[in-house]
Amino acid sequence: MVKTSFHIGLNSDQVKDVSVAIIPGDPGRVPKIAQYLENAEPLANHREYNSMKGQYQGQTVLVISTGIGGPSAAICVEELAMLGIRRFLRVGTTGAIQDHIEPGDIIVPTAAVRMDGASTHIAPLAFPAVADFTMVQAIREALGEKQVKHHVGICASSDTFYQGQSRGDSFKKGFVHQEMARRFEEMKQLNVLSFEMECATVFTQCAAYGLAAAAVLGVLVNRNRGEFPSEAVIKATEDKVIQAALATIPKLK
Ligand code: URA
Secondary structure (H helix, E strand, O other): OOOEOOOOOOEOOOOOOOOEEEEEOOOOHHHHHHOOOEEEEEEEEEOOEEEEEEEEOOEEEEEEOOOOOHHHHHHHHHHHHHHOOOEEEEEEEEEEOOOOOOOOOEEEEEEEEEEOOHHHHOOOOOOOOEOOHHHHHHHHHHHHHOOOOEEEEEEEEEOOOOOOOOOOOOOOOOOOOHHHHHHHHHHHHOOOOEEEOOHHHHHHHHHHHOOEEEEEEEEEEEOOOOOOOOHHHHHHHHHHHHHHHHHHHHHOO
16 A cells, blocks of 8 residues: 655655665755766655655665754654655764864764754653664765765754854854853763754664664864855865765665
């Protein structure tokens, strides 16, 4: 029987042969990834969920945006899992908080600090938001072969881009309540590499469901040196992280 989905606008028939779902946050990034697939076809475009499908080196790949943040990412992964998808590769951007990481670098998170809310609806906070080990290995193999500079470690996922990431350039210029400011400093001391907004939800969900998820994150900014990336850095980093994700596909066993 063909299964349908509530939000993402796909059915099980359309994704039955998919080996991996590439999940950027941004709907606009979907065609930018799909342009490298053979026989790429648009599938659906509903709310924040834009999807296309095609072949990459013999594997059928679904590219679908999750929207920004844990709640919309959780819906996307939940419905894809119900339709039969078992492997998820997030392609995203991130803000580094360690001095040695430069804009344009790639981060491969092994786990995420659960500063989101959505993952707490899926598993208690004691449960780790951990990436799939074999997928992380596949990403590292791909990046190693291409000699792409990358950092492997823990990222933090926040529900908010401004307050939760202790940004000084928000509406209330520099005001972040004490708990958020303290956490940001604590994350730096605890060797967390960067902030982003979806990994904790997706990693918790997939680990708890027995599915596989990992991520490649392009660094847009080093938060210790600035708040805002240049257009050139955004474009170059986006291209680089897309290529990193594609290079990983043939390495997935
Ligand atoms: N995405 C985030 O969530 N934070 C950043 O600083 C950059 C990208």
